[in-house]
Amino acid sequence: MPDNKQEPALAAGSIFKLLINLVRGIDSLSFWAVVICMALMAALVSAQVFFRYILSSSIDSADELSRLFFVWAMFLAIPHGIKSGVHIGIDVIVRRLAENIRTQLSRLMSLAGAMLMGLVFVVTISVIGDKWQELMPTMDITAAVYYIAVLIATGHAFLHLLVLAWGGPEIWQEIEQ
Amino acid sequence: MTVVVIVVFLIFALLAMPLAFALGFASLGGLFVAEMDFSVMPQRMMHAIDNFPLMAIPLFMLAGELMVSAGIMQRLIDFANSIIGRVHGGLAHVAIVSGMILAAVSGAAVASASALGSTLVPSMRKQYDTGYSSAVIASASNLGAIIPPSNAMIVYALMAGSSVSVGGLFMAGVVPGIILTIGFMTLASYISRKRNYPLTGDGFNIRHVITQTRRAIVIIMMPVIVVGGIVGGVFTATEGAAIAVVYSLIIGFFITRKLKLADLPGALFRAAVTAAMVGALIAFAATVTFVFTIDLVPMRLTSFIQEFTADPQVFIILVMVLLIIVGMFIESNAAYIMLVPLFAPIALSYGIDPLYFGFLFVLNLVVGMMTPPVGVLLFVMCGISKITMSEMIHSVWPFVILQYIVLILCAVFPQIVTGLPHYLGY
Numbered sequence: 001m002p003d004n005k006q007e008p009a010l011a012a013g014s015i016f017k018l019l020i021n022l023v024r025g026i027d028s029l030s031f032w033a034v035v036i037c038m039a040l041m042a043a044l045v046s047a048q049v050f051f052r053y054i055l056s057s058s059i060d061s062a063d064e065l066s067r068l069f070f071v072w073a074m075f076l077a078i079p080h081g082i083k084s085g086v087h088i089g090i091d092v093i094v095r096r097l098a099e100n101i102r103t104q105l106s107r108l109m110s111l112a113g114a115m116l117m118g119l120v121f122v123v124t125i126s127v128i129g130d131k132w133q134e135l136m137p138t139m140d141i142t143a144a145v146y147y148i149a150v151l152i153a154t155g156h157a158f159l160h161l162l163v164l165a166w167g168g169p170e171i172w173q174e175i176e177q
Numbered sequence: 178m179t180v181v182v183i184v185v186f187l188i189f190a191l192l193a194m195p196l197a198f199a200l201g202f203a204s205l206g207g208l209f210v211a212e213m214d215f216s217v218m219p220q221r222m223m224h225a226i227d228n229f230p231l232m233a234i235p236l237f238m239l240a241g242e243l244m245v246s247a248g249i250m251q252r253l254i255d256f257a258n259s260i261i262g263r264v265h266g267g268l269a270h271v272a273i274v275s276g277m278i279l280a281a282v283s284g285a286a287v288a289s290a291s292a293l294g295s296t297l298v299p300s301m302r303k304q305y306d307t308g309y310s311s312a313v314i315a316s317a318s319n320l321g322a323i324i325p326p327s328n329a330m331i332v333y334a335l336m337a338g339s340s341v342s343v344g345g346l347f348m349a350g351v352v353p354g355i356i357l358t359i360g361f362m363t364l365a366s367y368i369s370r371k372r373n374y375p376l377t378g379d380g381f382n383i384r385h386v387i388t389q390t391r392r393a394i395v396i397i398m399m400p401v402i403v404v405g406g407i408v409g410g411v412f413t414a415t416e417g418a419a420i421a422v423v424y425s426l427i428i429g430f431f432i433t434r435k436l437k438l439a440d441l442p443g444a445l446f447r448a449a450v451t452a453a454m455v456g457a458l459i460a461f462a463a464t465v466t467f468v469f470t471i472d473l474v475p476m477r478l479t480s481f482i483q484e485f486t487a488d489p490q491v492f493i494i495l496v497m498v499l500l501i502i503v504g505m506f507i508e509s510n511a512a513y514i515m516l517v518p519l520f521a522p523i524a525l526s527y528g529i530d531p532l533y534f535g536f537l538f539v540l541n542l543v544v545g546m547m548t549p550p551v552g553v554l555l556f557v558m559c560g561i562s563k564i565t566m567s568e569m570i571h572s573v574w575p576f577v578i579l580q581y582i583v584l585i586l587c588a589v590f591p592q593i594v595t596g597l598p599h600y601l602g603y
Contacts, residue, residue, distance in 0.1 A: 082195075090507065
């Protein structure tokens with residue numbers, strides 16, 4: 001029997017429970033991907049500075065690789081920002097509404113956001129197809145690798161926004177209490 | 178096309194959708210009306226983020242995270258306390274001086290507010306009322322966007338294109354930053370005397386000052402090396418930020434010895450998520466900018482404003498009034514990303530010094546971050562101090578008014594802003 005007191009939102013149904021578990025799983029994978037991309041980006045830029053100013057040489061492809069890791073880190077971190085609420089909006093008008101209406105509006109906006117992410121996700125698949133034959137300027141790797149980050153980010157963001165639309169804006173606080 | 182973009186953006190933004198996503202919908206609206214392929218959107222998003230100078234933002238944020246994890250706050254506070262702890266409003270002065278130094282380490286106002294607030298508010302509460310303590314911390318944190326290195330200035334320079342250099346903007350912030358710091362300290366002294374707050378901190382002792390300076394010197398040297406290198410043209414802002422990260426690691430692992438390997442994933446992740454907020458705005462705004470460009474909006478806006486006035490001063494006043502209003506309601510990064518590409522070229526066409534215009538633009542929005550009723554720093558401080566917004570607003574007004582006075586001074590006397598960068602050859 002589900003513990004309604006601890007996880008009220010999860011009582012909504014088994015599909016929602018599945019969605020939450022899926023998002024949690026992707027979150028933990030994505031957490032480490034963000035950490036690794038950030039670490040590699042910082043290490044590459046630092047190493048390039050050391051090589052350029054101390055050894056008067058440079059690492060081939062360091063600039064391009066560091067930019068690639070940066071693009072991946074930024075896009076993969078966007079869905080985490082949805083969960084932690086860092087993506088700021090204008091709530092001057094909405095704050096004056098009754099709490100019930102505010103919650104419903106927030107769910108509606110999350111649903112709209114999910115549709116936006118879903119659309120960008122679908123469009124990005126075709127962009128990846130178009131770019132697959134193109135290579136990165138200094139490496140024999142497909143240029144589509146940049147767009148894969150956009151694809152993962154929009155897919156992940158879609159799921160996060162779906163959770164908020166389904167469970168309401170306080171869903172993660174309720175679950176993690 | 179442009180009207181559709183603006184209307185769609187306003188509808189979603191006013192319904193409290195995150196601004197980045199509201200920009201996404203506005204982009205879709207513009208592309209739909211222009212009968213263009215939606216595949217433009219991911220391409221523009223990716224190209225906007227695939228930008229070497231932009232990497233400076235997460236790297237500076239990471240340096241700030243590492244410095245705080247390395248336990249620099251206590252050293253900074255001890256250092257400031259040894260010099261100015263035993264005067265009226267001593268703890269407030271300690272907060273302001275620590276905020277000024279932290280600003281030169283982290284470059285971000287909200288990050289500074291969290292670091293300063295969580296460290297200093299508990300002690301300040303014992304001496305002062307919570308509203309005043311929070312107002313002081315918010316003011317000290319706001320220096321983060323003015324004193325170099327500043328993430329706000331990096332975003333401005335990116336959006337303005339080649340007309341303004343990051344190093345020049347950094348230097349433009351030095352003198353106004355010092356004026357603001359002195360202003361905050363004078364105001365804190367006045368309020369503390371008026372309210373008869375007790376004297377706190379140890380008496381001035383030169384040996385103690387030397388000891389604390391020795392402990393803090395490694396922290397103070399970081400902005401000197403990093404900003405000095407950027408301004409001196411030795412390395413770029415992104416390379417400077419990478420040096421700041423390495424420097425923070427050395428301090429944390431070998432000098433304070435408080436940083437652990439286990440702290441690194443959290444610091445890397447937090448820096449990425451905070452920077453991704455700016456990243457999402459830049460990515461989604463890129464298609465809006467594209468739609469505006471094909472609809473000739475910058476050109477139309479330039480001719481419209483030039484028909485309205487030929488006087489550069491009137492243009493500056495108009496922009497400042499607009500930014501004050503925008504700054505109260507819109508997150509400052511969103512404002513840079515949406516408005517700098519429109520107004521920076523117009524300022525150039527009026528012959529306005531790009532450093533002067535750029536700094537006023539940044540300062541306007543920075544002051545907006547603290548201006549009631551919706552300044553983002555006020556919300557951050559209410560969260561940290563657990564006070565209501567009305568208590569916060571009641572206490573913060575004198576500090577907000579002071580910032581507006583400095584803003585007006587900078588606008589009336591451009592030399593305050595441009596003197597140092599021009600002297601250094603920018």
